[in-house]
Amino acid sequence: MKFAAALLLSSAAMIAAPGAFAATPEVVVSIKPIHSLVASIMKGVGEPKLIVEGAASPHTYNMRPSNAAALQKADLIFWVGHGMEAFLEKPLEALGSKATVVTLEDAPSLTKLKFREGGVFEPEAEEEGHDHGHNHGAGEAHADGEDDGDHDHEGNDVHLWLDPMNAKAMAAEIEKQLVQADAEHAVSYQKNAAELMKQLDALDAELRTTLEPIKDKPFIVFHDAYQYFEHRYGVKVAGSITVSPESMPGAERVKEIHRKVEDLGATCVFAEPQFEPKLVKVVSEGSKAKSGVLDPEAGALKEGPDLYFTMMRGIATSLKSCLSQ
Structure with a gap:
């Protein structure tokens, strides 16, 4: 009985103490390639939710009730932007009002290329x-x-992620936003992001060698x-x-x-x-x-x-x- 009482008192003290448990932000990500970058930086802290799951494509995706519920609960939402996930534009306005919406096509240091308007390139x-x-x-x-x-x-x-150097630029913005939203876990985010940057550099060198022939x-x-x-x-x-x-x-x-x-x-x-x-x-x-x-x-x-x-x-x-x- 004494042990049980002590346990209850301890639990009550933890609940009452502000910051006793640092709440991980609810993070939602639009598409798989971006989700992968966010998941890498959140490793060991939390798991971001993904909107476009399975074999679905953002080009033809229709929102589900579970997606709307995730957006309503979100603290941070990462998407590429208006040109990629058009299906998210109205839901973000209607459901993501309390969340910080991060448009990664606006991340600093991205290389951007103009859209090509044709199927047969000259x-x-x-x-x-x-x-x-x-x-x-x-x-x-x-x-x-x-x-x-x-x-x-x-x-x-807007297929920006298909250059690993753009992935690095987006990862830097993802890290920044996570640290701002969740300072309690800043060290973990920064450590994970630094490791991700090294992995992306190594991937870039590997792909160049693979494709050279x-x-x-x-x-x-x-x-x-x-x-x-x-x-x-x-x-x-x-x-x-x-x-x-x-x-x-x-x-x-x-x-x-x-x-x-x-x-x-x-x-x-x-x-x-x-x-x-x-x-x-x-x-x-x-x-x-x-x-x-x-x-x-x-x-x-x-x-x-x-x-x-x-x-x-x-x-x-x-x-x-x-x-x-």
Whole structure:
């Protein structure tokens, strides 16, 4: 009885004492690649909640009641921004009013590339605009009237995370926001962020080595998500089947890409796990092109701290495997 009474008194004292237990903030993250960075920095402190789970794509996602509940409870919400997770705009206004909303496309030190408005990229524009491996410039392309919903309000491509140096810039902003929201765990966030930065530098060097043998071989992608990867590592995206997955390509676009594949000869056409694979077969039909799968939004991967690294290595490995044949 004495032990029980002492335990109750001790518990009551802890509850009464301010700061006796430092509450970890409720953190919500929009998409898997960003969630992975946040989870890495929160390791050992807490686990952020993810909105776009499983194989879903932010381009076609519909909010669930559980997502709305998570936003209502959130203290911190991380998303890329208006050009990527359009489905979150109204819910953030309506449900995330008490939370600090961090728009990572506004993080300092990001390299930003202009959105390309076409599926078949012009070689002369690529030569003019590409500074392979140095994150500068952007190739121009034909516009054919297709909806360009996959960019921000300033016309920038928002697949920012596909350059590890941009991942570092976003990680720095994530660390800053977590420290401001939860000073009690600042040391843990800072330590985790420092380790993440080292891992991202090592990943960058590894990917450069992996891709070096195939970087000049052209290939076709499902949608134009790879500009940042392309500019960082010098790989040669020759065109995309669609500009944005919200808008499927028309017959003329498919014919254009089919002609491009035939002109390139033996190349690779890459599908994505979340979208219609039949289109890849259509554009490569009758050619010597091989097919593969790239997963720039990690739809086929399990969320967590390791996901970002698995995703980036997966893209590099798929490219090398198909283009080396």
